[in-house]
Amino acid sequence: DTAVSQTPKYLVTQMGNDKSIKCEQNLGHDTMYWYKQDSKKFLKIMFSYNNKELIINETVPNRFSPKSPDKAHLNLHINSLELGDSAVYFCASSQFTLSTDTQYFGPGTRLTVL
Amino acid sequence: SQQGEEDPQALSIQEGENATMNCSYKTSINNLQWYRQNSGRGLVHLILIRSNEREKHSGRLRVTLDTSKKSSSLLITASRAADTASYFCATVSTGNQFYFGTGTSLTVIP
Numbered sequence: 001d002t003a004v005s006q007t008p009k010y011l012v013t014q015m016g017n018d019k020s021i022k023c024e025q026n027l028g029h030d031t032m033y034w035y036k037q038d039s040k041k042f043l044k045i046m047f048s049y050n051n052k053e054l055i056i057n058e059t060v061p062n063r064f065s066p067k068s069p070d071k072a073h074l075n076l077h078i079n080s081l082e083l084g085d086s087a088v089y090f091c092a093s094s095q096f097t098l099s100t101d102t103q104y105f106g107p108g109t110r111l112t113v114l
Numbered sequence: 115s116q117q118g119e120e121d122p123q124a125l126s127i128q129e130g131e132n133a134t135m136n137c138s139y140k141t142s143i144n145n146l147q148w149y150r151q152n153s154g155r156g157l158v159h160l161i162l163i164r165s166n167e168r169e170k171h172s173g174r175l176r177v178t179l180d181t182s183k184k185s186s187s188l189l190i191t192a193s194r195a196a197d198t199a200s201y202f203c204a205t206v207s208t209g210n211q212f213y214f215g216t217g218t219s220l221t222v223i224p
């Protein structure tokens with residue numbers, strides 16, 4: 001069984017469009033995360049939710065809005081997509097919080113904005 | 115700038131040799147973690163070492179942590195072609211900020 005899953009795996013879209021990436025974890029973890037990995041493989045945390053509450057919100061354009069309908073899901077909605085949004089987006093989860101726990105990553109969603 | 119800087123950026127070795135990667139960071143940490151990322155895949159957690167620990171082992175992996183130098187190293191012994199991947203350190207600061215390093219791309223030649 002897949003522990004952390006993301007859909008879609010690939011997403012190609014035009015500038016200005018709005019798109020969503022979905023993430024689900026079946027590990028029973030309390031905390032979920034979104035990361036962006038750019039073309040140079042630099043990984044940056046974007047958001048973290050613990051039990052459906054936002055606990056980390058790094059400096060990210062407000063075009064990015066996470067939504068957590070329940071603690072097993074953390075979706076990422078992106079408005080008005082820009083060329084610079086092209087990257088691989090990873091979802092992750094951990095049992096507790098970053099300070100004590102390791103994370104399990106999803107396979108990533110490669111977003112290409114044309 | 116980001117918290118973790120890794121050295122070297124790229125490493126190419128023969129199968130059977132040992133591979134050593136280093137990670138330096140800037141602020142006080144709660145723990146430091148190492149992850150592996152195979153090409154086109156998500157990250158896989160390898161080892162977590164806490165700030166009060168100096169060394170940890172897991173199979174062919176050995177991680178050291180020197181908090182006075184703000185550095186960590188990952189040693190992979192008797193490398194295999196399947197170890198070819200990018201390796202990232204990640205730090206959790208005492209302020210609960212989380213950063214990944216720049217990564218080391220390891221190629222193990224069969």
